[in-house]
Amino acid sequence: MSIESLTAQLRDFAQDRDWEQFHSPKNLTMALSGEAGELLSLFQWLREEQLGEWFNEPPNRTAVEHEMADVFGYLLRLADVLDVDLEAALRAKIDLNEQKYPVELARGNALKYTVLAGRGAAGGQPRTHP
Amino acid sequence: MSIESLTAQLRDFAQDRDWEQFHSPKNLTMALSGEAGELLSLFQWLREEQLGEWFNEPPNRTAVEHEMADVFGYLLRLADVLDVDLEAALRAKIDLNEQKYPVELARGNALKYTVLAGRGAAGGQPRTHP
Amino acid sequence: MSIESLTAQLRDFAQDRDWEQFHSPKNLTMALSGEAGELLSLFQWLREEQLGEWFNEPPNRTAVEHEMADVFGYLLRLADVLDVDLEAALRAKIDLNEQKYPVELARGNALKYTVLAGRGAAGGQPRTHP
Amino acid sequence: MSIESLTAQLRDFAQDRDWEQFHSPKNLTMALSGEAGELLSLFQWLREEQLGEWFNEPPNRTAVEHEMADVFGYLLRLADVLDVDLEAALRAKIDLNEQKYPVELARGNALKYTVLAGRGAAGGQPRTHP
Numbered sequence: 001m002s003i004e005s006l007t008a009q010l011r012d013f014a015q016d017r018d019w020e021q022f023h024s025p026k027n028l029t030m031a032l033s034g035e036a037g038e039l040l041s042l043f044q045w046l047r048e049e050q051l052g053e054w055f056n057e058p059p060n061r062t063a064v065e066h067e068m069a070d071v072f073g074y075l076l077r078l079a080d081v082l083d084v085d086l087e088a089a090l091r092a093k094i095d096l097n098e099q100k101y102p103v104e105l106a107r108g109n110a111l112k113y114t115v116l117a118g119r120g121a122a123g124g125q126p127r128t129h130p
Numbered sequence: 131m132s133i134e135s136l137t138a139q140l141r142d143f144a145q146d147r148d149w150e151q152f153h154s155p156k157n158l159t160m161a162l163s164g165e166a167g168e169l170l171s172l173f174q175w176l177r178e179e180q181l182g183e184w185f186n187e188p189p190n191r192t193a194v195e196h197e198m199a200d201v202f203g204y205l206l207r208l209a210d211v212l213d214v215d216l217e218a219a220l221r222a223k224i225d226l227n228e229q230k231y232p233v234e235l236a237r238g239n240a241l242k243y244t245v246l247a248g249r250g251a252a253g254g255q256p257r258t259h260p
Numbered sequence: 261m262s263i264e265s266l267t268a269q270l271r272d273f274a275q276d277r278d279w280e281q282f283h284s285p286k287n288l289t290m291a292l293s294g295e296a297g298e299l300l301s302l303f304q305w306l307r308e309e310q311l312g313e314w315f316n317e318p319p320n321r322t323a324v325e326h327e328m329a330d331v332f333g334y335l336l337r338l339a340d341v342l343d344v345d346l347e348a349a350l351r352a353k354i355d356l357n358e359q360k361y362p363v364e365l366a367r368g369n370a371l372k373y374t375v376l377a378g379r380g381a382a383g384g385q386p387r388t389h390p
Numbered sequence: 391m392s393i394e395s396l397t398a399q400l401r402d403f404a405q406d407r408d409w410e411q412f413h414s415p416k417n418l419t420m421a422l423s424g425e426a427g428e429l430l431s432l433f434q435w436l437r438e439e440q441l442g443e444w445f446n447e448p449p450n451r452t453a454v455e456h457e458m459a460d461v462f463g464y465l466l467r468l469a470d471v472l473d474v475d476l477e478a479a480l481r482a483k484i485d486l487n488e489q490k491y492p493v494e495l496a497r498g499n500a501l502k503y504t505v506l507a508g509r510g511a512a513g514g515q516p517r518t519h520p
Binding site: 078097 | 133143146159160169195198203212217228236237
């Protein structure tokens with residue numbers, strides 16, 4: 001199964017280089033967030049309407065794929081180090097979000113669930129999920 | 131296969147709520163990075179040596195799993211919207227890193243590949259990969 | 261006053277290059293977060309006890325100062341674009357934190373204020389402020 | 391001077407609570423990045439054209455100001471702990487950017503300086519500064 005085999009490949013990569021000493025959970029969250037920041041930096045000055053054309057340039061697509069791969073790699077390393085089943089964790093989170101964002105209330109808006117449930121601040125800042 | 135089925139589940143979740151309008155690549159990189167920041171905030175004041183005990187408390191483990199799931203979910207959404215094969219992208223990046231970080235040079239240090247190859251700044255700040 | 265003069269200098273820099281078109285609040289939050297990620301990447305593999313020596317190497321100090329300057333610069337640009345008085349905002353936030361973290365309750369621990377006030381989750385994950 | 395007095399106020403706040411033990415440079419970069427992520431999360435689902443109206447709602451403006459204050463506060467704490475003169479660092483970075491982004495080359499585009507100087511990848515991904 002792909003998540004497991006990628007996880008094993010990344011673990012071997014780290015072991016071969018004696019890099020497990022660097023891969024504490026804390027350090028890995030930093031690396032993950034740093035790579036997410038690299039991804040941001042690729043998109044930050046693009047207008048929505050020019051993004052498609054930009055992404056069709058092969059070096060740009062490659063740059064994005066590399067940063068996404070880095071984020072994914074560190075996420076898998078973190079899950080491995082913490083013994084978290086990432087697939088199960090995501091399925092559990094989707095179930096939770098099904099409850100927090102019922103279709104009939106959430107359709108077409110980006111209000112946070114505390115606002116949807118009438119527990120949030122007036123003014124209803126669009127916030128998390130979508 | 132798990133990545134594909136999770137991707138499909140997340141796509142359905144968004145479609146059911148008419149949330150695809152929010153899921154531009156740019157917005158998704160922001161959401162991904164925001165969730166990575168949530169993950170950071172869970173670990174930021176912990177000393178390395180207290181992390182294990184802290185993580186064994188079930189509410190703490192659950193909090194970490196939720197944030198990791200959020201990062202994973204947005205990464206899969208982004209890959210779906212951009213039509214990126216995340217698994218292939220990660221395998222390609224690992225291949226590249228095999229070349230950038232040969233075992234014999236990289237073992238036990240966290241120097242950036244430009245330093246390893248003698249092209250980097252003197253002083254050799256530990257930096258990316260591991 | 262320094263915040264004002266730095267803000268004016270950054271505004272001139274952007275105007276001279278016709279870059280104000282890129283500096284929407286949304287784009288600036290992305291740039292700010294990307295630079296914060298660069299800062300993370302400098303520290304991510306360092307152990308606490310080796311940090312001092314590392315930072316004493318001039319190229320390392322310079323790298324850190326550059327990233328901190330980038331974060332500061334984008335924060336000032338964002339404040340300028342949104343017409344936010346950053347100094348007043350910080351003073352107001354400190355006042356708020358004085359109430360959320362009374363000295364007698366907060367001393368020596370990193371518990372989130374919702375936990376301090378008995379409203380938080382059991383298990384009390386160390387979290388925000390300090 | 392405002393940066394100095396804010397820095398002193400934040401130092402006192404930490405000292406009064408015996409929180410300096412948490413404020414290692416590494417931890418502070420994590421906190422800074424986490425708060426930058428909070429800022430992202432406020433803007434992530436907003437379209438550029440609805441941002442002004444959204445920001446005019448007082449609770450939304452307050453939320454943004456709080457997150458900007460948090461970023462600023464952690465940046466000042468980090469500068470204090472590392473003994474970095476943030477104002478001098480920013481002025482030095484602006485000088486450097488004046489050289490990397492000459493007005494005549496940089497006007498109206500967001501190309502990275504390595505591209506401007508003909509040293510960058512073909513395809514010229516818009517990237518950093520502006």
